[in-house]
Amino acid sequence: LPAPGTELTVAGRPVGTLGSTVGTTGLAIARIDRIKAALDVGQSILAGEVPVTLAIPSWAKFSFPQEAVSAEEA
Template sequence: LGTAAGTTGLAIARIDRVKAALDAGQPIMADDVTVSLAIPAWAKFTFPQQPVGAEEA
């Protein structure tokens, strides 16, 4: 996690690994806290549409 203000934070995350974790039903963690991730509306990319396995990420 890069920056935090209250309950909102800014981080750099590999979207292929995030997608693989989501596809596997694993929570995304920052230390011992489960977090939710969102790609900003202004971004020109999205999460991959096809399922991604851990070995591919």
């Protein structure tokens, strides 16, 4: 993964920031509404130029929203 602080983007638009990383696993702060919209339409999420897969950990007290922002906003 890229260095901490790398911007997460969908279709060139910012959706979050990569935090700490260990190997191929990282922690990020991201707009889950925009991530959900991107996932719903199959858009790639990038950390810099690197495609990434985002998941919400099982211990989190939140989940992806049922209704996401439109794909154009993602």
